[in-house]
Amino acid sequence: MTTSFKGTKPSRRQFLSGAAAAGAGTFVAAQARAAGDPAITELQPWTQQLGDGVDVAPYGMPSEYESHVKRRTVEWLTADPISSINFTPLHELDGIITPNGLCFERHHGGAAHIDPAEHRLMINGLVETPLVFTMQDLMRFPRENHVYFLECAANSGMEWRGSQLNGCQFTHGMIHNVMYTGIPLRLLLQEAGVKTEGKWILPEGADAAAMTRSIPMEKALDDCLVAFKMNGEALRTEQGYPVRLVVPGWEGNMWVKWLRRIEVGDKPWHHREETSKYTDLLADGKARRFTWEMDAKSVITNPSPQAPLTHGKGPTVLTGMAWSGRGTIPRVDVTTDGGITWHQARISGPSLDKSMHRFYYEFDWDGGPLYLQSRAHDSTGYVQPTKDQLREFRGVNSIYHNNGIQTWYVNEEGIAENVEIS
Amino acid sequence: MSKSLKLYAGSALGAAIILTGAMNFADRNITQLPENAAVMGAAPESPDTMFIAAATASGAEAEGPFGLGREALPEEIAAWDIDIRPDGKGLPEGRGNVWDGEGVFVEQCAVCHGDFGEGVGRWPVLTGGFDTLTDQRPVKTTGSYWPYLSTVWDYVHRAMPFGNAQSLTDDEVYAITAYLLNMNGLVDGDFELSHENFSEVTLPNEDGFYMDDREELELPEFTRDPCMENCKESVEITMRAAVLDVTPDEAVQTMEESGEDHGTDMAAADDGAATEAEADTAEDAETPALDMALVDEGEKVFRKCKACHQVGDGASHRVGPQLNGVMGRELGAAEDFRYSSTMEEMGEEGIVWTEETMAEFLAKPRSYVKGTKMSFPGLRSDEEIAAVTEYLKSFSQ
Numbered sequence: 040m041t042t043s044f045k046g047t048k049p050s051r052r053q054f055l056s057g058a059a060a061a062g063a064g065t066f067v068a069a070q071a072r073a074a075g076d077p078a079i080t081e082l083q084p085w086t087q088q089l090g091d092g093v094d095v096a097p098y099g100m101p102s103e104y105e106s107h108v109k110r111r112t113v114e115w116l117t118a119d120p121i122s123s124i125n126f127t128p129l130h131e132l133d134g135i136i137t138p139n140g141l142c143f144e145r146h147h148g149g150a151a152h153i154d155p156a157e158h159r160l161m162i163n164g165l166v167e168t169p170l171v172f173t174m175q176d177l178m179r180f181p182r183e184n185h186v187y188f189l190e191c192a193a194n195s196g197m198e199w200r201g202s203q204l205n206g207c208q209f210t211h212g213m214i215h216n217v218m219y220t221g222i223p224l225r226l227l228l229q230e231a232g233v234k235t236e237g238k239w240i241l242p243e244g245a246d247a248a249a250m251t252r253s254i255p256m257e258k259a260l261d262d263c264l265v266a267f268k269m270n271g272e273a274l275r276t277e278q279g280y281p282v283r284l285v286v287p288g289w290e291g292n293m294w295v296k297w298l299r300r301i302e303v304g305d306k307p308w309h310h311r312e313e314t315s316k317y318t319d320l321l322a323d324g325k326a327r328r329f330t331w332e333m334d335a336k337s338v339i340t341n342p343s344p345q346a347p348l349t350h351g352k353g354p355t356v357l358t359g360m361a362w363s364g365r366g367t368i369p370r371v372d373v374t375t376d377g378g379i380t381w382h383q384a385r386i387s388g389p390s391l392d393k394s395m396h397r398f399y400y401e402f403d404w405d406g407g408p409l410y411l412q413s414r415a416h417d418s419t420g421y422v423q424p425t426k427d428q429l430r431e432f433r434g435v436n437s438i439y440h441n442n443g444i445q446t447w448y449v450n451e452e453g454i455a456e457n458v459e460i461s
Numbered sequence: 462m463s464k465s466l467k468l469y470a471g472s473a474l475g476a477a478i479i480l481t482g483a484m485n486f487a488d489r490n491i492t493q494l495p496e497n498a499a500v501m502g503a504a505p506e507s508p509d510t511m512f513i514a515a516a517t518a519s520g521a522e523a524e525g526p527f528g529l530g531r532e533a534l535p536e537e538i539a540a541w542d543i544d545i546r547p548d549g550k551g552l553p554e555g556r557g558n559v560w561d562g563e564g565v566f567v568e569q570c571a572v573c574h575g576d577f578g579e580g581v582g583r584w585p586v587l588t589g590g591f592d593t594l595t596d597q598r599p600v601k602t603t604g605s606y607w608p609y610l611s612t613v614w615d616y617v618h619r620a621m622p623f624g625n626a627q628s629l630t631d632d633e634v635y636a637i638t639a640y641l642l643n644m645n646g647l648v649d650g651d652f653e654l655s656h657e658n659f660s661e662v663t664l665p666n667e668d669g670f671y672m673d674d675r676e677e678l679e680l681p682e683f684t685r686d687p688c689m690e691n692c693k694e695s696v697e698i699t700m701r702a703a704v705l706d707v708t709p710d711e712a713v714q715t716m717e718e719s720g721e722d723h724g725t726d727m728a729a730a731d732d733g734a735a736t737e738a739e740a741d742t743a744e745d746a747e748t749p750a751l752d753m754a755l756v757d758e759g760e761k762v763f764r765k766c767k768a769c770h771q772v773g774d775g776a777s778h779r780v781g782p783q784l785n786g787v788m789g790r791e792l793g794a795a796e797d798f799r800y801s802s803t804m805e806e807m808g809e810e811g812i813v814w815t816e817e818t819m820a821e822f823l824a825k826p827r828s829y830v831k832g833t834k835m836s837f838p839g840l841r842s843d844e845e846i847a848a849v850t851e852y853l854k855s856f857s858q
Binding site: 111112113114115117118119122147148149152161162163164168169170171172173176179180181182183201202203204205206209223226229230241243247248249251299300302304306308309310311314315318320322323324325326327328329330331332334344372376377378379380381414419420421422423424428432436448456457458459460461 | 522523524525526527529530531532533537538541542543544545546547548573582583584585594595599601603606607608609611612615616619620623624626627669670671672673674675678679680682683684685687688689690691692693695696697698699700701702703705707708709764767768779
């Protein structure tokens, strides 16, 4: 265990039992006043001795003091760890870009390890000429770069019946936001020549789930990408190396990874992941299908249950993320009193279409209880609803598309908890 | 002469020089674009909007056709185009009845889904659940929720059994589908499903779905100016996550403390504790020295086995038995696993898993143990077999 304050990660139970290091900062400050801060007055080994040579880590990794910053899973959610999910540690990140190694994983048949030399992309069905591309072929098409969020339709799905998981990593961590480099899907379809009756596409993965989803041609020709790079480097294995589909603003399940085939057809296929799964069962026993767009949503990442307020009263930075599958986020409101009074947060960083946005709200914490919420407005005028507003329309059995307003209750010790409020 | 031209001056291919020169020029031209007021328009108000303008500028690339790729051959399309639609498009000729389906199901599916589709552990329940879709806990099965039979056929055919996808014959898929219909009370025990009668079968919940109507129903309601001040009188907590207390805790997620049976605990192994586990294994391996490089190699090969077999700390039976201690043990001897009768008999005859027997089995599982439940077709190379055997040995000492 390191003595560095940042590296000290008391467990959630410790926080909840009140044994948090809440006073640690104050303690260090007091000590410094008395005898001088040893971090300054004593010669540190890293100041005296030489550091690592250049090639110690040919592929660089985060500092050893950041080892707590990692994806985490919730074992009881799925039957096994292969067709499973883990979550992005949103509370440890800032800015708008998710580092590649922290992008949450969702596989249906495990993360396939594919030799790019053996990978092919086929386009068949209602096209003039069915085609096969090698990775080398794909690299010769014009490329574009775009930052998009990818959110699993089931993000926050465990919260329909009420507060369940204590941490924004678990309640909201099925999302990431990266810059993709890819080929407009339109160009590949044009290369094969879509016949006039071709109204849908069926992308298919090369993994052991052979994932398939039906996507309307209008979207395919609009902004979909066949991407091979994320944040400048090759896609990670778990994100579909060597090539994946990017379906901006639409639910993550449609972004088929390890993409090996695109079929053009005249009707949707109604495959497993668009009938049995990824359909939204409503209170009347009927289900919505083809709920592709991700509604506008936001969450405060700090403070949050995994990131309590440890500095005591005084100047405090509240921050979080907001996004919409229908456009940009021109405005985010936050409240510290459970929605009696709202304040406009400050958005900092690029405001890009169908990308995550970073917001901040700085305030003086008086040490009293806080009821924190954020509310996203998107460029279409849509305002993020409360969880109860959503339940009025959908009941509690939807699983998917829960974009309700999240509440964190922060007590006098700075400990935060996932709650719902009146 | 420019530096780039000097570089290419020695080239025998004049065309290449011209082409490269052109690309080089184009490249420079692109880097100059931001200075071009005509392209960028008026000076942007802030760096953020400049970013937007640059990022959303599209349609700049050539539209083709580029003449890239090659025509797909009919046999290639046939190999990959396996999808089935509700109208029967894509369905291959074939047939299978409930009786045969039960046999295949018990062999291939029951380990996860239960003999009657009731679901083992958290694996999907396939049967029943009728009239539960408005309940507190709806049971969504192929019978109660799935709209189309084609979805069942397509999914079983493309992704099942879990860990050995696309290994079932078309007739087996017809048979399993018929058995699922029978278990859901939708057909009699003497029913046979084929490409001929497929479209006659409808599932009860076919009309239980409709197109996304959020745009008409919800968006108007959620598109309005929200209250900013004095929005409510008071605030009470109505529900708290701490009551349920189901959040994974860092403190209890380490390998040391998950010593008790955590079942499928591969997540814990990912949690950085994997190195500890490996170290332990290396320490224990004092008896016949293991070739650690080969063990590492074998760990990679074992990925092919992982969907059905677990090995290491906390390993438990899945589709296949857990493999701790397998080397040196009789065939079919792991406790509480339902082996094929052949496998058990061979064990009773005293046949033991050695490098030789394992090699024979892994090369052609079904010919070494006739009737084995392991549907894996076998490993192609002797190197892979040697590596995975060495890997298994590391858990058998």
